[in-house]
C-alpha cells in the first residue's frame with residue numbers, strides 16, 4: 269500500500285512509534301533478519317554464558333572493542349530525523365525502540381523508551397554502577413593495543429567476528445565487579461518499569477506506527493498485540509514481512525529512510 273494510505277490512517281491522531289534495527293541499516297549498522305543478513309546470522313550472546321564464562325566475556329569485549337568503533341561513528345539518517353520531527357510537532361506520545369545504538373536520541377527524539385538498553389552505557393553486575401562506554405573503550409584499547417586498529421567483519425549489536433581473543437584483557441569496575449554492556453541480552457528480561465513506560469505511552473496513543481522491525485522478538489511484538497487488542501489503528505513500514513503484518517491496517521513495504529520522511533510531510 270501507499271504512503272497516502274498510511275497518512276490517512278493517522279490523520280489527526282497522536283501516535284506511538286515502535287522501531288527496530290531496520291531504522292539504522294541506512295546508517296551502516298546491520299540488522300539481524302533483513303534480506304541481506306540471513307546468510308550471516310549467527311548465535312547472539314546469551315546472558316548466562318556471559319556471566320558464567322570468563323572466556324565468553326573476553327570474546328565479547330574483544331569483538332566489541334572492534335565493533336564499537338562503527339557504532340560510535342554512525343550518524344542518524346532521514347528515518348530517525350523524520351520521527352524526531354513528528355515528535356517536535358506534538359504528533360507522538362513517544363517512541364519505543366528495540367535499538368541499542370542511541371541514534372533516535374542523536375536525531376533529537378526525547379520521549380524514547382530504549383526497551384533493550386543502550387550500548388553507550390556499561391553496568392557493573394556487582395554494584396550496579398553505570399558508566400560510559402566511550403570511557404571504557406579507551407581503557408580497553410590501552411590494555412589491548414593490538415585490537416585498536418583491527419577491522420573485522422561487522423555484525424549486529426556492535427559486535428565483530430574475531431578469533432584470537434583468549435588473552436584479551438578486560439578492566440573491572442572500581443568495586444572489582446564484572447562489567448557488562450547495559451543492554452538486554454538473550455535470556456534476560458526487559459526491566460518491568462521500562463515495559464510499563466512503553467505500555468503507558470501506547471495507551472495514551474490513538475494509533476501505532478511500526479517501522480523497521482521483523483517483530484521476531486516478543487519484547488517488541490507484545491506492543492503490537494496490545495495495540496490490536498485495544499483497537500488502535502496500526503501501520504507497518506518494513507522491507508519484507510514482519511510478524512505484525514496480520515494486525516496491520518496499512519502496510520508499506522519500503523525503506524524507512526524514504527517512507528517516513530514522505531509520511532511526516534503528509535501528516
Ligand SMILES: NC(=O)c1ccc[n+]([C@@H]2O[C@H](COP(=O)([O-])OP(=O)(O)OC[C@H]3O[C@@H](n4cnc5c(N)ncnc54)[C@H](O)[C@@H]3O)[C@@H](O)[C@H]2O)c1
Nearest residue numbers: 288289290299300301302367368369424481482507523524
Ligand atoms: N541498530 C541496533 O541497535 C540493532 C541492530 C541489530 C540488532 N539489534 C537488536 O536485535 C534485535 C533485532 O530485532 P529487530 O526486529 O529490531 O530487527 P530484525 O533484524 O529482526 O528486523 C529488521 C527488519 O527491518 C527490515 N529492514 C532493514 N533495513 C530496512 C530499511 N532501510 N527500511 C525498512 N525496513 C528495513 C528488515 O527487512 C527486517 O525485517 C533487537 O531486539 C535489537 O535489540 C539492534
Ligand SMILES: [Zn+2]
Nearest residue numbers: 392395441443
Ligand atoms: Zn561495581
